[in-house]
Amino acid sequence: MSALVINNLYKTYRNGFEALKGVSLTVEQGDFFALLGPNGAGKSTAIGIIASLVNKSAGRISVYGHDLDQEKEQAKCLIGLVPQEFNFNMWEPVVEILVNQAGYYGIPRKEAFKRAEETLKRLDLWDKRHAQARWLSGGMKRRLMIARALVHRPRLLILDEPTAGVDIEIRRSMWRFMREINRHGTTIILTTHYLEEAESLCRNIAIIDHGRIVEQTGMSRLLSRLNTEVFVLNLKSPITAPPTLPGYQVNLVDAETLEVEVLREQSMNGLFDLLSQQGIEVVSMRNKQNRLEQMFIDLVDRSKRQGAAT
Amino acid sequence: MTSWGIYRVAFQTIVTKEVLRFMRIWMQTILPPAITTTLYFIIFGKLIGERIGEMDGYRYIDFIVPGLILMSVIQNSYANVVSSFFGTKLQHYIEELLIAPVPNWVVLGGYVVGGVTRGTLVGIVVTLIALFFTDLRVNSYGLTLLVFILTSILFALAGFINAVYAKSFDDISIVPTFVLTPLTYLGGVFYSIQLLPNFWQQVSLANPVLYMVNTFRFGILGVSDIDVRIALVIILGFIAILTAFSLRLLTQGVGIKD
Secondary structure (H helix, E strand, O other), X not given: OEEEXXXXXXXXXXXXXXXXXXXXXXXEOOOEEEEEOOOOOOHHHHHHHHOOOOOOOEEEEEEOOEEOOOOHHHHHHOEEEEOOOOOOOOOOEHHHHHHHHHHHOOOOHHHHHHHHHHHXXXXXXXXXXXXXXXXXXXXXXXXXHHHHHHOOOOOEEEEEOOOOOOOHHHHHHHHHHHXXXXXXXXXXXXXXXXXXXHHHHOOEEEEEXXXXXEEEEEHHHHHHOOOEEEEEEEEOOOOOOOOOOOOOEXXXXXXXXXXXXXXXXXXXXXXXXXXXXOOOOEEEEEEOOOHHHHHHHHHHHHHHHHHHHO | OOHHHHHHHHHHHHHHHHHHHHHHOHHHHOHHHHHHHHHHHHHHHHHHHHHHOEEOOEEHHHHHHHHXXXXXXXXXXXXXXXXXXXXXXXOOOHHHHHXXXXXXXXXXXXXXXXXXXHHHHHHXXXXXXXXXXXXXXXXOHHHHHHHHHHHHHHHHHHHHHHHHHOOOHHHHHHHHHHHHHXXXXXXXXXXXXXXXXXXXXXXXXXXXXXXXXXXXXXXXXXXXXXXXXXXXXXXXXXXXXXHHHHHHHHHHOOOOOO
16 A cells, blocks of 8 residues: 555645646655655645645645545544654643644543653653753754654654754664664655765655656666766875776876766776776775765756756 | 544643643733732722722722623633744644644634633632622622633634734734723723713724623623623624634634645
8 A cells, every 4th residue: 555645736825836736646655765856846845735734726645545635634643744843832841742742643641641751762852851842952852853753653754854953973863763663664755955864764766846756766776877976086006197097087186086987887897907907006985976966966957957948 | 543532632632731831831821910900909999999989889899890800801811822822833833733633623622722711710810809809799600600701712712813813923912902902991891881971882882892891790790781682692793703713714724824
């Protein structure tokens, strides 16, 4: 069964801005799905409509087979949302925020306290349960948003830039947590500007631009379509001029750093053979640009060119 | 859990949250009306009132007691909902409710009952203070309680509508300052409209607060400037209109969605 089906979704704001122009999207049950797009592409509007925070202009949405218009309650009970901006009462104690949220889903207060304890412990926030939300650090506030979204045990969790502004250590612990809940069956939709995050976590991806889906496919399939990759090679000994490597574009960044553009049909073995023949030893290498980032830029550029042409 | 089960728990949650909110800040919510009303009783009731003599056959201090109680109820029911719901919007935690399976009427009901609870609590405090200054005898407990609750509901609804449209803190203070306070003061709290020239008596009849104050006064003292039955119909009519309008605003998402 599909966790989320969006069919021909349109949104025109009162000022006439068309944020969504017929978005259709399917996310399968148990998926870890990336919804990417540049700023203003329509991601947050789409998420807002799924979460009932924004009124749609047209289209249909169903969550685990429940139509969001006709079976609103059943559909809503299945969704959890971690929005981009902090949106809790800053003066309320942490535990109260969770207990109230559980109450809105019909979970009685006694049970809600149990759920709050369990969720806060999972997210290392139990020690802060009596603190007012405004006293938490940025990372803790992000985790509180995740805890609040999970307290009613949703089957579809939507994370809108969940790791924005948090340090790498917290980000990685949040990645571990997201993987774990996904492994336990929660479908996750993630939007992020950290493309390595999407590449590392997500199995499927949709790219939205100017209110339209410009790509929806599997992550590995998308990345396999990259025509070229640029590798940065760190050399053991300095060289004075770029070596001649037939078939490869080469750029000498400095005496010990070489950039080589490798086409999809070319092999890395061939490149290393040529380097060895010229007595150049490579001590380490990395992609110049994140692969998904490169693909993302290509797709968005293509979408812009198509938009300009029509 | 059935839909009704969800609604019941969600409603209880909103009401509990609202009550805890105003009780946490009781120095700002419960204490000030108690102090203000005490001053009204001392200054208008005792010091000035003893020189005024009787009004509608009652000592002046006895005459103003019902109006002062109801004025506190009006102001606090309104203030609770307008400030709480505006805060909910301003900090965006209204989204906690919008995403959840809570129908609009449960949201509205929860906030209104929160406002009515504060109005009732303040009304009880003011009534207890009044007992120090007057020998309060109630003509009709049923009518008194009915008007007390209906008035509180009406102004809680009005506060909700104000909060929906408000975009800044100025917007939530403009209506109480420039509309609510004048209507209350000119609504017969401190005088009988029989004292006014005929033209101003007719103008006063356009003030809805006049009907509530007089009906409440009738419930306590047994005297009123207007027909109590007409007053009840007007109050119920206003409640019906404001409820329908509030639900429409929530359905359209005015000031909340988009």
